[in-house]
Amino acid sequence: MKIRIEKAACVGNARCAAVSAELFPLDEDGYIAVEEIDVPGGEEKLARRGARACPERIITIVEDDD
Numbered sequence: 850m851k852i853r854i855e856k857a858a859c860v861g862n863a864r865c866a867a868v869s870a871e872l873f874p875l876d877e878d879g880y881i882a883v884e885e886i887d888v889p890g891g892e893e894k895l896a897r898r899g900a901r902a903c904p905e906r907i908i909t910i911v912e913d914d915d
């Protein structure tokens with residue numbers, strides 16, 4: 850599973866990082882720091898929660914094909 854983020858549309862409210870600061874790292878100004886994240890095994894639920902937590906709806910979950 851991967852997470853894709855429309856980084857340019859981030860408004861920096863840190864809702865994603867409140868769910869998991871490790872999965873959703875922020876830059877020094879409080880905006881999301883990455884555009885794509887490989888979700889480590891076992892953290893899929895957390896990734897989905899983080900995606901739902903973004904009020905801007907710019908976090909997309911990309912499921913693995915297999």
Ligand code: SF4
Nearest residue numbers: 859860862863865903
């Ligand atoms: S929750 Fe969405 S808008 Fe807020 S910091 Fe995270 S990616 Fe940006």
